[in-house]
Amino acid sequence: xxxxxxxxxxxxxxxxxxxxxxxxxxxxxxxxxxxxxxxxxxxxxxxxxxxxxxxxxxxxxxxxxxxxxxxxxxxxxxxxxxxxxxxxxxxxxxxxxxxxxxxxxxxxxxxxxxxxxxxxxxxxxxxxxxxxxxxxxxxxxxxxxxxxxxxxxxxxxxxxxxxxxxxxxxxxxxxxxxxxxxxxxxxxxxxxxxxxxxxxxxxxxxxxxxxxxxxxxxxxxxxxxxxxxxxxxxxxxxxxxxxxxxxxxxxxxxxxxxxxxxxxxxxxxxxxxxxxxxxxxxxxxxxxxxxxxxxxxxxxxxxxxxxxxxxxxxxxxxxxxxxxxxxxxxxxxxxxxxxxxxxxxxxxxxxxxxxxxxxxxxxxxxxxxxxxxxxxxxxxxxxxxxxxxxxxxxxxxxxxxxxxxxxxxxxxxxxxxxxxxxxxxxxxxxxxxxxxxxxxxxxxxxxxxxxxxxxxxxxxxxxxxxxxxxxxxxxxxxxxxxxxxxxxxxxxxxxxxxxxxxxxxxxxxxxxxxxxxxxxxxxxxxxxx
Amino acid sequence: xxxxxxxxxxxxxxxxxxxxxxxxxxxxxxxxxxxxxxxxxxxxxxxxxxxxxxxxxxxxxxxxxxxxxxxxxxxxxxxxxxxxxxxxxxxxxxxxxxxxxxxxxxxxxxxxxxxxxxxxxxxxxxxxxxxxxxxxxxxxxxxxxxxxxxxxxxxxxxxxxxxxxxxxxxxxxxxxxxxxxxxxxxxxxxxxxxxxxxxxxxxxxxxxxxxxxxxxxxxxxxxxxxxxxxxxxxxxxxxxxxxxxxxxxxxxxxxxxxxxxxxxxxxxxxxxxxxxxxxxxxxxxxxxxxxxxxxxxxx
Numbered sequence: 053x054x055x056x057x058x059x060x061x062x063x064x065x066x067x068x069x070x071x072x073x074x075x076x077x078x079x080x081x082x083x084x085x086x087x088x089x090x091x092x093x094x095x096x097x098x099x100x101x102x103x104x105x106x107x108x109x110x111x112x113x114x115x116x117x118x119x120x121x122x123x124x125x126x127x128x129x130x131x132x133x134x135x136x137x138x139x140x141x142x143x144x145x146x147x148x149x150x151x152x153x154x155x156x157x158x159x160x161x162x163x164x165x166x167x168x169x170x171x172x173x174x175x176x177x178x179x180x181x182x183x184x185x186x187x188x189x190x191x192x193x194x195x196x197x198x199x200x201x202x203x204x205x206x207x208x209x210x211x212x213x214x215x216x217x218x219x220x221x222x223x224x225x226x227x228x229x230x231x232x233x234x235x236x237x238x239x240x241x242x243x244x245x246x247x248x249x250x251x252x253x254x255x256x257x258x259x260x261x262x263x264x265x266x267x268x269x270x271x272x273x274x275x276x277x278x279x280x281x282x283x284x285x286x287x288x289x290x291x292x293x294x295x296x297x298x299x300x301x302x303x304x305x306x307x308x309x310x311x312x313x314x315x316x317x318x319x320x321x322x323x324x325x326x327x328x329x330x331x332x333x334x335x336x337x338x339x340x341x342x343x344x345x346x347x348x349x350x351x352x353x354x355x356x357x358x359x360x361x362x363x364x365x366x367x368x369x370x371x372x373x374x375x376x377x378x379x380x381x382x383x384x385x386x387x388x389x390x391x392x393x394x395x396x397x398x399x400x401x402x403x404x405x406x407x408x409x410x411x412x413x414x415x416x417x418x419x420x421x422x423x424x425x426x427x428x429x430x431x432x433x434x435x436x437x438x439x440x441x442x443x444x445x446x447x448x449x450x451x452x453x454x455x456x457x458x459x460x461x462x463x464x465x466x467x468x469x470x471x472x473x474x475x476x477x478x479x480x481x482x483x484x485x486x487x488x489x490x491x492x493x494x495x496x497x498x499x500x501x502x503x504x505x506x507x508x509x510x511x512x513x514x515x516x517x518x519x520x521x522x523x524x525x526x527x528x529x530x531x532x533x534x535x536x537x538x539x540x541x542x543x544x545x546x547x548x549x550x551x552x553x554x555x556x557x558x559x560x561x562x563x564x565x566x567x568x569x570x571x572x573x574x575x576x577x578x579x580x581x
Numbered sequence: 582x583x584x585x586x587x588x589x590x591x592x593x594x595x596x597x598x599x600x601x602x603x604x605x606x607x608x609x610x611x612x613x614x615x616x617x618x619x620x621x622x623x624x625x626x627x628x629x630x631x632x633x634x635x636x637x638x639x640x641x642x643x644x645x646x647x648x649x650x651x652x653x654x655x656x657x658x659x660x661x662x663x664x665x666x667x668x669x670x671x672x673x674x675x676x677x678x679x680x681x682x683x684x685x686x687x688x689x690x691x692x693x694x695x696x697x698x699x700x701x702x703x704x705x706x707x708x709x710x711x712x713x714x715x716x717x718x719x720x721x722x723x724x725x726x727x728x729x730x731x732x733x734x735x736x737x738x739x740x741x742x743x744x745x746x747x748x749x750x751x752x753x754x755x756x757x758x759x760x761x762x763x764x765x766x767x768x769x770x771x772x773x774x775x776x777x778x779x780x781x782x783x784x785x786x787x788x789x790x791x792x793x794x795x796x797x798x799x800x801x802x803x804x805x806x807x808x809x810x811x812x813x814x815x816x817x818x819x820x821x822x823x824x825x826x827x828x829x830x831x832x833x834x835x836x837x838x839x840x841x842x843x844x845x846x847x848x849x850x851x852x853x854x855x856x857x858x859x860x861x862x863x864x865x866x867x868x869x870x871x872x873x874x875x876x877x878x879x880x
Contacts, residue, residue, distance in 0.1 A: 369697070370694055370698065370701070370729070370732065371693040371694045372732055373681075373687065373690045373694050373730070374686070374687040374690050375686060375687065376685050376686060376687040376688070378685075380687075380688075381682070381685040381686075384682040385682045385683060385685075388678060388679040388682035389679075391679070392671065392679055395670045395671060395675070396670025396671075396711075446667065446669070447664065447665055447667075448665065448667065448668065450627070450630070450632055450660070450662040450664075451660065451662065451665050451680065451724075451727060453631075453632055454630045454631060454632060454655060454660040455680070455683045455684045455685075456655035456656045456684065456685060457652065457683075457685055458683075461683075461685065462683050577651070578648075578651075
């Protein structure tokens with residue numbers, strides 16, 4: 053009965069997903085990754101060299117693409133399985149059946165895994181094609197080509213599937229907080245074997261590949277000092293080490309067992325997390341959609357109000373209303389959007405925001421405009437991620453879209469509210485820059501404050517979910533303001549002419565993003581024929 | 582004030598025909614839109630509310646095509662969808678203030694109206710509590726209040742009594758009657774008694790087609806002298822259902838008393854009955870089914 057239930061659940065969930073438009077996008081993403089890798093844009097690099105594209109090399113390269121990229125993006129793709137049951141009400145039906153929480157968790161884990169495995173399948177086909185396209189080694193060794201998919205990629209996907217489930221079942225990680233947190237957990241997972249110096253603690257399999265490759269590379273690459281980088285090629289000159297015809301990882305039984313351990317550990321993790329799963333009991337829910345994680349159990353707190361009926365009444369005596377002029381209506385809409393955006397957070401969320409603001413005023417200018425501004429502009433991520441998506445998330449779309457002036461007033465007002473939040477949370481740095489007379493820095497600050505909500509609004513309106521912005525913005529924040537990657541630091545912390553140039557680009561980009569958002573909303577409002 | 586539907590059709594992706602050549606002309610009053618589940622009522626409501634555009638045909642509000650100029654209608658539209666959500670962290674008052682701002686209403690005059698609306702739907706006491714804690718019926722009343730925010734000339738309410746208890750339903754019907762003076766109210770439902778209570782005209786819809794558009798008296802007249810009370814043993818009830826349209830049954834000690842709609846007097850008739858709107862509705866749908874091509878009927 054249990055296995056039958058698990059199979060039924062996993063199958064139905066998988067079929068539901070594969071029949072959605074988003075699954076097609078997922079497959080296109082896999083094809084894109086395969087294409088980029090097959091055309092040499094993504095590669096494994098040993099110093100300034102790479103090996104000959106043998107079956108072993110190509111299979112391992114693709115498996116690394118899956119381990120590093122698909123694990124990051126795939127998490128966001130599959131982290132909606134339990135949420136969908138919650139939103140559609142199917143969860144309540146399942147909760148009333150004898151299906152146990154562990155069985156439910158395993159079913160969902162299998163479904164998550166199946167979706168990710170579909171991506172693995174496409175990349176396996178791409179690997180085979182790549183060997184023919186590259187034509188560097190005519191001998192196709194199927195085991196060397198496909199074993200990395202089986203023993204590196206699939207266990208990594210099993211881990212990703214289980215972690216996505218964990219994030220959905222653990223109350224604090226269910227919403228946007230989890231989407232932001234995943235990026236940091238993912239970077240930790242990638243660097244686990246390096247940080248811990250424990251080779252077995254390697255769910256992606258990076259250390260396994262590195263060890264195997266290093267031994268072989270030291271024989272054929274002169275001056276090779278060990279190490280391996282896995283990267284996207286941006287104009288670097290890479291030499292092919294002709295002698296390095298790597299046959300792939302030598303899979304001894306210990307290595308195979310270690311990889312299978314991650315599959316078993318993933319299943320165990322899914323079962324373990326099911327213990328804290330609320331089984332769709334709304335009354336237990338304590339975390340949710342609002343930043344800070346407060347969700348209101350249905351019916352709680354207002355049930356005592358009586359009597360539940362309409363007043364005898366008075367419809368004929370309702371005060372007549374007038375329409376406002378455009379400017380006044382716009383100001384009121386901005387105010388309303390602002391209240392909507394900031395309402396519902398926990399006290400500590402506001403306390404941290406105020407603390408950051410005070411710190412911006414109190415710290416040295418370089419700290420204020422640098423790390424403090426960066427942190428101040430990651431803190432409201434979950435507020436911005438609601439831009440353009442709130443109507444869909446909360447089901448108010450039909451009511452709002454039936455109102456006049458949505459493109460001319462409501463959406464621009466939501467954007468202005470988002471910009472206002474960025475200006476307010478970064479006000480300390482902005483004022484400090486103005487006082488110091490650093491006008492180029494001030495313009496860069498302003499550009500950043502305009503850019504972030506523009507990005508959020510556009511991604512929100514186009515994708516219909518805040519998840520996309522939460523994932524992309526966190527990654528951008530990490531590589532830009534935190535690691536000062538040239539051109540990606542939208543806060544302009546470096547200052548000077550370069551920051552000013554970047555600011556002009558970000559302002560232009562913001563205008564383009566805003567136009568795209570308005571265009572899309574206009575199409576949505578016209579409705580489909 | 583006039584709302585016209587000119588040969589409105591809607592075909593969804595995959596070729597599903599939700600509406601077909603729908604033609605209707607409305608002036609102030611309450612139109613009861615009746616039809617079984619899946620008849621196309623909600624699609625029609627969404628088109629009238631400018632949420633969806635028809636595949637073919639036009640909807641004209643005072644002569645203006647709502648597809649090319651939707652805001653002309655949206656300014657005077659009150660819409661209560663069948664399924665709608667609320668922002669759970671806003672209170673009822675804040676939610677209504679938010680929607681008033683989005684609708685572009687003057688804030689001073691609307692504050693008083695919001696207070697009156699909250700009083701009208703009896704939510705004043707909980708007006709400052711977050712909507713996330715409201716029951717389904719309370720959210721429905723917030724929905725009704727928001728639909729009346731802008732003093733709409735066209736009020737569209739889609740299954741408005743879902744989630745309301747019987748007493749609330751009666752109050753809501755009275756509210757609709759009060760509101761219907763100088764505006765067009767479209768009440769979509771499959772509950773005949775809701776329509777019977779308030780509608781000045783009734784449109785019957787089935788399989789995306791307009792089956793009838795008449796005053797309630799006209800519909801009732803169509804089954805006048807065709808409703809019978811028939812007594813049959815329980816075992817013969819299935820045969821009676823096959824032979825005639827049975828609109829109601831009641832088991833008694835002497836057998837089953839069936840309410841039958843039929844052109845001819847059935848065997849076992851006890852007496853002729855006064856027709857109800859439900860009889861007329863069921864009869865119209867049954868005759869429409871007979872008229873449909875076989876393929877459509879199967880679908």
